[in-house]
Amino acid sequence: MARSHLAWAARVARWADTALGPGRGAATADGKATLSAATAERAAAELGLTAARVRAEWDTARLAGLVEVHGGSARPGWRLRAWDRDDSAVLRGWVALFDAWSLACPEPGGHEAAAVAEVVSAMPQVLSFLQLSAGPVPVEQLLDLLRQRVTELRTERCEVPYDPRLEPVRPLAAAPAAAALAPEPHSADAGALAPLLDWALRALASVGALTYGAPQATLTPLGSWAVWVKLEQICVAAQSPAGNIEQAAEDMLRGCAQLRPNAARAEYRAWLAARPVGSAVTELLGAARGEDALLRGLAFEALRVVGGPAEPEVRAVLDEPALRPYALLWLAEHDGVDPEDAHEVLTREEATWLWVDTAAAVTDHGESAMLVRHLESALQPTVPALLDEVRAVGHPRTVQVLVALAAAHPDPALAKAVRRAAFQVHTGGV
Template identity: 75%
Template sequence: MTTRRNRPVPRPPEGTPPPAELARQARAVLADAVRIARWAAVERDRDRDRDATSATQRAATALDLTPAQVRAGWDRARLAGLVELHGDTARPGWRLRAWDRDDSAVLRGWVALFDAWSLVHPAPDDVAPAAVAEVVEAFPQVLSLLQLSAGPVPVPALLDLLQQRVAELREERCEVAPDGPRPQPLPGPDSLSRLLDWALEGLAAVGALTLGEGHATLTPLGNWAVWVKLEQICVAAQSPAGHIEQSAEDMLRGCARLTPGPARVEYRAWLAARPVRSAVAELLAVARGEDALLRGLAFEALRVVGAPAEAEVRAAAEEVSLRPYALLWLAEYEGADPDDAPDVLTREEATWLWVDTAAAVADHGESALLVRHLESAVQGTVPALLDEVRAVGHPRTVQVLVALAAAHPDPALAKAVRRAAFQVHTGGA
């Protein structure tokens, strides 16, 4: 922990433009996507028809673009988080609202597009999907070569590296599953060359590199993005106390001792080392457990996951014990200020969350924290709080009230809380 906290903030490679200039370049790459997203937001507020073809034509006319440009811009807006799909409804994303004032939001949006480069430019139809997937998996190595070269790299050199990396990946898979089906032969030189061209064109389309006569060069944005990805791998590899290799529950218990900033670094390191879907499932499994402290920390880790966790969190909102946490997560994800997010909870949900948080404090905190937690209740008086706490039916109600009665310095209030605990325990009114 000491080593991690004293680790200096890494500096980008020499010659990398400052964040403001990188954000300016990212805004230029996504200019059409932003225009389309803003037009769509205005049309949504006007409650216009939802026919996609009609909307595309109207957008093309209004923005002086072709329908193909509108469709491409809409895909970019969606991939960059400028718009968010909720079922059949598209809503403006929080990045769109922050676009003109928040450079970090712009860069995160562009990196999301960079990560999705293989979706921007359709792969050749006559190449097997498995071969396309192998090239996508192998391409980070190609990007690393481009980044380390700090200049133009001949396409033949990139092709040699790509072929070598695809072969290595196939060999690794055979070692893991020696009894599995034999892999198909490597794509021929012509197919692999076409897939390399496709990948380079896709990355050029998102502004990550430029293509010259027989060579490719990372743009400043692309160079910075590859450096960021490499740095994330280094952070994951340097995770203290082995948290990166631990289960979600053990990792969260370790993070309970950290302040929010270092804890978020730890969450990112842990998440970077595993597939997103399984990581989200593991965090939600911990949240369903009996430890209220880990429940809260699990949703803090899910905030680091962001958009890929939305569907699972939205489903979790149907579970009583997770609903308040999930609703707060969704409110913040959709752009609400964290201070205003609790407004989305009903009085009953807020009371449930108050009891759950009190249970976490009672289990892991100090008596003084539990007394201060009493002041955070939405109810104006202690009798009103006790009435609603008894009605909400939280399984830890009795333990919380007993702990609060033992901790509170006011004898009269402590007596009232003990009486309420006894009534809940015996099933009285």
């Protein structure tokens, strides 16, 4: 079903890849990777569709990850490349489209952004009810459920409506009678929610999650499966093995530092399942920007668990010197390069920076023997050559790393050379 629902989006994405590849024209006109009018008309003529349908399928392809946007350009996503051989890639693409249902159709005008956000936040409960019902549900019943959920959300935020035109507060003696007549302060208005529910159901129907007619809505088998997967993710998150699910990214990564790789990945999965992907990636990159080199490496390990959805944000940090080597390795592995060969994408300077950064993590959190072994992993064939290049890259932790290495190394002559290099970096000498 997922393959069928995305079939035309995949065809439009493949057409764009063939017709608009490097040197064959430009797909966009606004710097946002949306199709220009000329491109849409051309695609419509060649694919036998209307220009409006081409634009709709292009948008679907972008939301499903069949097309990936980079700045003002678009290119085939990994899911499109894996379309013919990997059913799981197709399913992941559809789930990405399902997650983005609120972008699939324009929201109705005349509603405050806060009201729209409340409906989006409340829809998982509506979908869960549809899944449990396992059949058609009257829209009036869904509207009542939506009203209750929005009321709960407002109550949780302790919202009290304010209107300066209201009369002053009555004396306490009159309060009971007034309270009996006054409406519930947090109660949501079903009439105001009805057009937003209609929009939400139409949007979910457009991505294939449900069928929707005026009197009722029914989850499709694909939609029922997606809701089940989301519920399962919540259960996985609730079973966070090391108990870090509610922690901020930095604290979660610290909690994973002593775990074995498989256990750490399970913890990353649980932590990620409890958060929207976008905010989780932003939080992980924020932790990676800190001074702790260990957290930098662990953050990118967690981003490997995220996979494809993290690519735009990871690509965006390539201009940050401290993150660039990690981002380049992540992108190489994401593109299918064997992890053992991924280091070949780094320049000598980037590899040396990464060596110093890793040494800083070992210095702060490891044992002296690990630091000595780390010396053996350097690309440079000799210690003098390594020291020359380490001094040149200008890593802020160079002095501390060299001092720690000199103190840990059992060879007095080598330790002396390393101490001399540390002194030279500290004083700015050569």
